[in-house]
Amino acid sequence: MSHLLFAAQGSSLNMTAIIIVLVSVIVIFPMFIKVLREYERGVVFRLGRFLSVKGPGLILLIPGVDQMVRVDLRTLTYDVPSQDIITRDNVSVKVNAVIYFRVVEPMKAIVEVESYQYATSQMAQTKLRDVLGQVELDDLLANREEINNRLQLILDDQTDPWGIKVSAVELKHVDLAPEMVRAMARQAEAERERRAKIISAEGEFQASARLAEAADTLSKHPASLSLRYLQTLVEISGENNTTTMAFPIPLDLIEPFMEAKAKAAVLAQQGSDPVAAPESKG
Secondary structure, eight states: OOOHHHHHHHHHHHHHHHHHHHHHHHHHHHHHHEEEEEEEEEEEETTTEEEEOSSHHHHHEEEETTEEEEEEOEEEEEEEEEEEEEEOOEEEEEEEOOOOEEEEEEEOOOOOHHOOOOOOOHHHHHHHHHTTTSSSSHHHHHHHHHHHHHHHHHHHHHHHGGGEEEEEEEEEEEEHHHHHHOOOHHHHHHHHHHHHHHHHHHHHHHHHHHHHHHHHHHHHHHHHHHHHHHHHHHHHHHOSSOOOOOHHHOOHHHHHHHHHHHHHHHHHHHOOTTTTHHHHHH
């Protein structure tokens, strides 16, 4: 009987030991084995000192000695809150933006700055106010792409020591005061009226130039005047008129009057010419 009792106690001790080992393995296993995804890297510290950057895949750590910080390498998006900005021409506007950035050097992102996401967001807000405060309102509205590129270069240069790459900066909304919106609407309307007047004047000038050329051509070729006369008769007869009466006049009857008018113009020009007048007297 004593042998059986001793055997039962031994088996219970063995089961307890096995359970303790299994529990220990379950507790310690996550501490020395880590799995990193394809877009993750692990910055490993051994006794507080930087050891290496590992991943992706299975990572083995020494419990109590090694510590690992996960870093996401995917592109992150940060929405910059609306900022009150006074432009160079003293116009108050509210501008918000969005920035796209990612970690390219995990060690610097963890070691060189406390929180790279917070630091990048604060840097974006500061540089947004600095850059937009140096441009005028018209440039802010018309040259947005140029301002985006300028902000991207500045932020990328400032965050480079942190191992951060700013890939893009986009201005989203530019909110103006209501009175400024009305003033811009009046300015745009005045600009459209000015362009309309210029286009109308240009059209009148071109039409008058063409009419002058046509008159000169008709004066040099009398036959074309007859053709134009006949064409006018055809156009009049084609209209919705009940009765159209046309009295054709031969051009031979008009030519003497036209020649007399031309001679009178020549004589008048010679009479007004101080050089030609004495010669006519002689």
